[in-house]
Amino acid sequence: MNNVNIKINGIELSVPADYTVLQAARMANIEIPTLCYLEGINKLGACRLCVVEIKGARALQAACVYPVNEGMEVFTNTPAVRRARKANLELILSNHDRSCLSCVRNRNCELQKLAEEFGIEDIPIKGENDPVHEIDDISTSLVRNNNKCVLCRRCVAACENQTVSVISCINRGFDTTVNCAFEKSISEVGCIFCGQCIVSCPTGALTEKTSIPQVINAIDNTEKHVVVQTAPAVRAALGEEFGLPMGTPVTGKMVAALKRLGFDKVFDTDTAADLTIMEEGTEFIERFTKQEKLPLITSCSPGWVKFCEHYYPEFTDNLSTAKSPMEMFAAVIKSYYAEKNNIAKENIYSVAIMPCTSKKYEAARPEHSTDGVQDIDASLTTRELARMIKQAGINFAELPDEEFDDPFGTATGAGVIFGTTGGVMEAAIRTVYEVLENKPLENLEIEPIRGMDGIKEATLTIAGKDVKVAVCHGTKNARYLLEKIKAGEKYDFIEIMACPGGCVNGGGQPIVSAQERAKVDIRAERAKALYAEDRASKIRKSHENPAIKLLYSEYFEKPCSHKAHELLHTHYTKRTKY
Amino acid sequence: MSAKNVPAFNGTKEQEAKLMEIINKHKGTNGALIPVLHEAQEVYGYLPIEVQTMIAEGLDVSLAEVYGVVTFYAQFSLYPKGQYRIAVCLGTACYVKGSGDILDKIKERLGIEVGECTPDGKFSIDATRCIGACGLAPVLTVNDEVYGRLTVDDVDGILDKYMN
Structure with a gap:
């Protein structure tokens, strides 16, 4: 791409010819306010807050959609620009329910921030x-x-x-x-x-939809044994809510905060992720050996599962019947854990901290209940947990690192990387390979399925057979991949996560402003925290997790046993689009 | 405009076959949605959820998008037209002579808004631009019948004529 020479506020710049005025200005560290613009997603010039003066142009132009051209002169801070932006913002505010004090987005609201920056004193x-x-x-x-x-x-x-x-x-x-x-x-x-x-x-x-009040009630109720589990992606992003740099893993502080909030036991969903790998890996080996119901498609992401049920019901048989880690854990807590600790399961209140809003739906699915009691009582987002920590007056950044509780405190690096696109597949391969080959896998880091490409494919040779795997994230890519399969493309094993980037960028994660999202790839930054934790783990393969070995020897006997099927597997519903 | 109290859908197999023909004719071309909606409205007289769903399915666009387009353009209707189609002229001359009040009175009496149809399918109300009968302002029409030089007090008498 050729460059063009332009001037913004008198500063001479050479910028790629396909840039918009907004991109050029940001390159030169000149801030132009935006509201409707969201990099890579929404670009329509609707809110008119990014208007600028362009020499020779008939009227003020929206910087987010206006292309640069050779010799262009742009002014971003003239009286006309300031007047127009302020008038436009006042009009937007005039029709906005300005109950900021009682809004969950208070102090994390782009509109509020603009009102402050524009010096709005009166509407x-x-x-x-x-x-x-x-x-x-x-x-x-x-x-x-x-x-x-x-x-x-x-x-x-x-x-x-x-x-x-x-x-x-x-x-x-x-x-x-x-x-x-x-x-x-x-x-x-x-x-x-x-x-x-x-x-x-x-x-x-x-x-x-918040469940904070219900969780606080349960904690305050002395009769309830309140257990919490935290998904891998939560630790990769929770710190952002407390001013820590993006990608800072805060596992130890998160555990400390949960204990101070009054949860009786703090468990790691990663352990259950290892259990999922055992069940799903075994399921894969079975299906692959029999060459039936292939490709096997992962089912950890409830958004993806619901997408499949509504839009591709013909693929529901391909979904792994293994429950998601959250639901496996929930089932284990209200069965094995309850029995072992002699706690009536009605007295257990089971909470999950998830990077996800669809998990709330998954938690309410009738399949995930025993005798009319839901296995998960409340699923909170990362944001809700942050709110609880703030409300409790806990100084998060200064907390010491604490450890998850046993017996489900040991997790592996395989479980940790579940939180990012490619992680479930990588964890599964680490186990499937060793089970089938009966020897250690030398290189645990499977590069072709890491990273933020929409669809990643690899063909691996395991026990003399080619296994074709694919990984995709974002349901747009899922749709593309499923259409390819319908057109005849063959795969053996597929990982799909509903959110772009996987759980690290889930709908329950801390909200990052459009300005910030334009500067960093939040998916990759948060994923780094998980890969770092994986590298630092003593155990990096699910089947080597002692907690998992114990569970099978004491309770489930072996993966996909009768008992495992009863508690750790589920079924799906074909739904319509409308 | 939002769809409340829409009479039960009773589209025929013939209408559905026609709609499929229309969809197949436009499918695959850019901007197919609007011409399909136009022609579908000619077939059914209006665009209820059943018709919009068939169009969404046929053109492979989302129902929300179809509904967005239908509610954006005034010429698309979510309601069937009544047996008696009342049209109140809101052209300048009629408006200054008080047709707005006449329209309000009709809406109140029938309990429906502009663009809607009574649940029994009898009356529908439209607000029109100038119909060229300014000399008779304010004017309304019921099907082909024209009523001019009206006052609010005339409304009940006109509606009563069609009630039975």
Whole structure:
């Protein structure tokens, strides 16, 4: 790509010819405010907060969509620009439910930040429809509050990017709202609850459905034995909520915080990830040997599972029947753990901290219950955990590192990398290889399936046979891969995660502003924390985990045994799109 | 515009066959959705959820997108037209002579909004631009019947004529 010479605020720059004015300005460290723009996802010039003066242009232009050209002169901070931006922001604010103090996005809201930066002291105009929209909070996972919506369409674009597209802008002009078709609740359409809309939303219009009060009640109830498990991706991002740099692993501090919050036992979901590998790996070996129901597709990601059920029901037989690590753990806690510690399972309150909003849906699925009691009582997002820590007055950054509780405190590096795209497959290969080859795998780090490419493929030779594997993340890539399979492409084993980048970028993770997301690949940064923890682990293969060996010897006998099938496996439902 | 109180869908097999023909004719071309919606509305008279779902499925676009387009353009209707189609002129002359109040009175009496149809399928209301009868302002039409030089008090009498 050739470069062009332009001037921004008198500064001479040479920038790639396909850049927009916004990209060029950011390259020169000149900040232009944005609201509707979300790098790689939403680019439409709708909010008009990024307007700039361009010499010779008829009117102010939106920097996020205006292409650079040779000799262009741009001014980003003139009286006309400032006036226009401020007027546009005031109009957006005039129709916004400004209950900032009681909003979960307080101090993490792009609109609030803009109001501060623009020096808004008064909002002279009063919008007609504030606040009149009904709040949609009947799903297990998402709450949509259109009174806080600024119509930036970032959520619509994020949903489209997932090829789910259950929300759209409806009506026109002043009556425009973001809604589902026929104003249905998000719980009544083919939403997969991935929560990518939430992490794309600049305001509090989209949030998770919280279970914090229920969890606090359980902790306060002395009759309840409250157990918590934490997913691998949580430790890779929780620190961001407390000002630590992105990609800082905070495993020890997180455990310390959970103990101070009053949880009776703090377990590591990674242990259950190892259990999932044992079950799923065995399932793979069985199917591969018999050459039936291939490719086997992973089922740890509830967003992906729901996507498959709604949009590709013909593939539900390919899904691994092994439950997700969260649900395996939940089943073990209310059976093996309850029996061993002589606690009535009704008195156990089982909490999961997940990077995910779809896990709330998974937790509520009727399949994941025993005698009418859900195996998981509450699934919280990483953000909800951060809120609980802040509310409890815990100084997170200064906490000492503490260890997970036994007997489920030992996890392996294989379990840790579950939190990023490629991790489940890599963990599975480490075990499947050694089981079939009966000798140690030399290089544990399987590079071709790491990284942020949308679809990664590799053919491995295991026990003299070629095993063709694929890894994809984001349901757009899943759709692409499944269409390829329908057209005749053959695979043996596939890992799919619903969120782009896998769980590290899940819909329950800390929200990173659009400005920040344009600068760093949050998926790769957070993944680094997990790969570092894997490298530092003493045990890096699931089948070598002593906790897992103990579970099989004391309870499940062997992978895919009758008992294992009863407690650790599940089934799926074919659903319709509409 | 939102879809409440839409009468039960009773599309025929013939209509569905026609719709499939329309979808197949446009499928694969850029911007197929709007012409398909136009032609579908000609077949059914309106665009209820059943029709929009068939279009979404047929064109492989999401139902939310279809609904977004239908609710964006005023010429698409989520409601069937009534046996008696009331059209109140909101052109400049009629408007300044008080047709807005007449429209409000009709909405109140029938309990529906502009664009909607009564659940019994009898009446629908449209607000139109100038129909060229400014000399008679304010004007409304019921099917082909024209009523002019109206006051709010005339509304009940006109509606009563069609009630039975």
